[in-house]
């Protein structure tokens with residue numbers, strides 16, 4: 001997705017009763033962000049819910065934010081965090097430029113469908129433009145139809161690429177699951 005295509009001109013009010021403000025995350029948001037990640041990883045069966053790891057991940061991400069390498073947007077309704085989205089900078093040799101990986105897009109269950117996800121993505125796109133990123137990309141569960149409809153509406157395009165992953169052996173896994181071991185032919 002080209003960040004220039006996502007406008008940030010929408011009002012930060014999704015309905016008369018819901019008043020949403022989107023802002024950068026603070027370290028004090030951590031418990032609320034963990035609650036949101038719990039909701040997300042419960043849906044995404046490629047990931048297990050492991051709160052300690054998610055807390056460590058969020059702290060790493062906020063460290064990257066301080067170095068200008070990432071951005072964490074939160075949506076707030078009456079001082080309660082109700083949604084989040086994150087983006088991290090990577091270098092794209094294909095584009096010859098920096099691009100952004102979006103992750104952790106989630107809105108509190110009872111607040112979905114009110115435009116909050118759209119506001120979060122517009123904020124991410126604005127950050128991407130400010131940082132001269134050539135494009136934004138993300139992974140989505142192919143079975144998550146609401147999320148796919150959401151991204152489609154925001155003009156994200158499906159590609160032919162698939163995600164492959166390999167666990168790295170330095171995280172205390174048992175040897176049989178350690179990476180870099182060759183699979184028997």
Ligand SMILES: CC(C)(COP(=O)(O)OP(=O)(O)OC[C@H]1O[C@@H](n2cnc3c(N)ncnc32)[C@H](O)[C@@H]1OP(=O)(O)O)[C@@H](O)C(=O)NCCC(=O)NCCS
Nearest residue numbers: 105106107112113114115116117118140146147149150153
């Ligand atoms: C996906 C998600 C972030 C969207 O946030 P949201 O605040 O509900 O989305 P919005 O209200 O801004 O919706 C914008 C558009 O997306 C589409 N959309 C959103 N939710 C949808 C749903 N459940 N079914 C179909 N389309 C949907 C619609 O086109 C909608 O526009 P419309 O209301 O004018 O029809 C939110 O539903 C969510 O948290 N889902 C669970 C976590 C998740 O799946 N995250 C994505 C991981 S890749």
